Amino acid sequence: MNRIARAPWQADALLLLVTLMAAGGWIFSKEALVGMPPLLFIGTRFLLAGAILLGFAWPALRRLPARRVRRGLLVGLLFSVATGFWIMGLHYSQHLGESAFITSLGILMVPVIGMLFGETPPRTTWVALPVALTGFGLLSLNAGFRVEISQLLMVCAALGFALLINVNTRVVRNVPALPLTTLQLLAVGTVLTLLSLLFERAPVAVESAILGWLLASVVLSSSLRYFLQIKAQGMTTPSHASVILMLEAVWTALIAAWWFGESMTALQLTGCSLIFLALLINRWYWVRKVLRRWLPTDAKA
Template sequence: MNKKKSISTIMLVLTAIIWGSSFVAQSKGMDYIGPFTFNAVRNIIGGLVLIPFIYFFEKIYMNKVDKENEELKSNKKLIIGGVFCGLALFLGSTFQQFGIMCTTAGKSGFITALYIVIVPILGIFIKKKIPFKVFISVVIAMCGFYLLCINEGFSINKGDLLTLVCAVFFSVHILVIDYFSPQVDGVKLSCIQFFVCGIISLICMFIFENPTISNILSAWLPILYAGVLSCGVAYTMQIIAQKNTEPVIASLILSLESVFAVIAGWIFLHQSLSPKEMCGCILVFIAIIITQIPERKKIIKNI
């Protein structure tokens, strides 16, 4: 694995950690405000946080690491990419919020994790070559998520179906990022997607919910954590890291958020891990390791 891919892998793991721990903040925030309000405020904050850093990333990161892609940048592509990413992000996060209100957290985690299967399936339709080891990893990861998340009989209800739709849109979000991120400034793309998602959520907030300033202020800490870290930092790392990572492998690494969500719940909400859940975590980590093993042809080529 070369240096760029190693750094990208670390960034994706950090992204998964932040996303996983943000489930705690998200859970606390929903005690005060509705899903549209939470998504609106957190995404707008995420976009605002990135504005001061756009100049920094453009000068320090882009010029030194991705200078070869400078000529590919285009304001038109940036805006189009930001709109599509923001739309996919809005649909995925919205269906997830409403889905979890109608199903158990365990089922929601398992069904949301299906995007690690949906990504390679969608990738086939856009002629993406999928290594066989990735399919093996997907099977192992799904077994791990089953052990980690499912604690009762599996059945399909309204919440399960909404969460399944959420997984589809998160898969689309990963593939859209994979298409646009090598062609445009990743930080600007991330900033635009947050404002697009935030504005759409804001419109829905005023139509379907009755938010108050006092309720929003009561949830200031969860909102700031989700807005600054989960949105501003994590999604930007995802976009930058995916420039040097295959979307299927990226989806597998990012799916670790469910593992870290369990760990965060254990630490902050005092939820214990059963032996079955521990086995699920181990299987998921094994799946990630398999995806990082270099192919034999590449090893011979590098010798």
């Protein structure tokens, strides 16, 4: 019996924890942005997180050929673009739950972007796309028949992350996950910190509370999250993992409602629900397998 077959529940539990950490990252980041410029915050966050993971990844990195290290860093530049759009979208966002659901569109766009690389999306993708677009349209209507800057930035981030996933599976497929993640975090941190030095005014001082939110985002939502995600993904299949990781947007909306007192209008709730429905349609084959694993035996009959 292989490792994946032996540890299904452990993988699911770790992945659920990862989604909660990722959702918490939205809260930590939004709180930190009160006292730090967005690019400076995200650059510092990724540099520190990459430095922490470097301690675990160094033995593997030393054995990597130089060309694979270069590829990992180059793909990190694409990661920088997607992350830059995300943090600027978060900076302008007035509703974290809505922004999280828009960003989750990146999961749906992965097979569509894959067409650039000669892949054919499954039929479920074409069924899910109009559902997702309808949901996004309702979110735009909530702003009065216009797309807000935060919504546009989050869409760009979603497209960037979808392209990143496609490139990762082709350009650096032979690089182990932990050193690859370390290289990309360091690349993102370096690029966005340099951009911050060029375009942002650094604060004279940062309050201790803001530093606390930065530390939480580094340790919990970056270093520990990615470490556990890599471990969990090694215990299950990528498609199974992607189904559980879709819950990040749901947790973000719920935590934001509790922490910030956010609430959704009928249009926002319907729009976010349609986007999540589109994700379920797109991954229905794997959603069904996850449900069969979780449901009692007699419920499957």
